[in-house]
Amino acid sequence: MKARLPKGYGGGGSNNMQQIARQAQKMQEAMEAATEELEAKEYTATSGGNAVKVTVTGKMEVKSIEIQPEVIDPDDAEMLSDLIIAATNEALREANQEKEDTMGALSGGINLPGIF
Helix, strand or coil, X not given: CCCCCCCCCCCCHHHHHHHHHHHHHHHHHHHHXXXXXXXXXXXXXXXXXXXXXXXXXXXXXXXXXXECHHHCCCCCHHHHHHHHHHHHHHHHHHHHHHHHHHHHHHHCCCCCCCCC
16 A cells, blocks of 8 residues: 655655755855855954954954054053953954854854855
8 A cells, every 4th residue: 555645745856856956056155145245344343442443354354453542551561452352352243243143144044064
């Protein structure tokens, strides 16, 4: 006795696989385009009331660090270092968060290892 599947189930397996493959290809292309766009963006963050301003790229690379002259105190280099670290980390967090949000929206929240 053969089991019968309800209408719309089974059959057309190769067509379904081709459709899934096309959808996956479109998603991959959209993700690649989004990655290129995100990598070209710049993110800026400040610390110490704008005493230190750091700009990073979407590739997670530091592009520039601007330091107001009045915060340069040779006797307190540690404070300046802390301000630079805080601004850098915030800029990197912003860049990473936008990347996660964009890729999550494109993938529908599905974790696709190796794609991004």
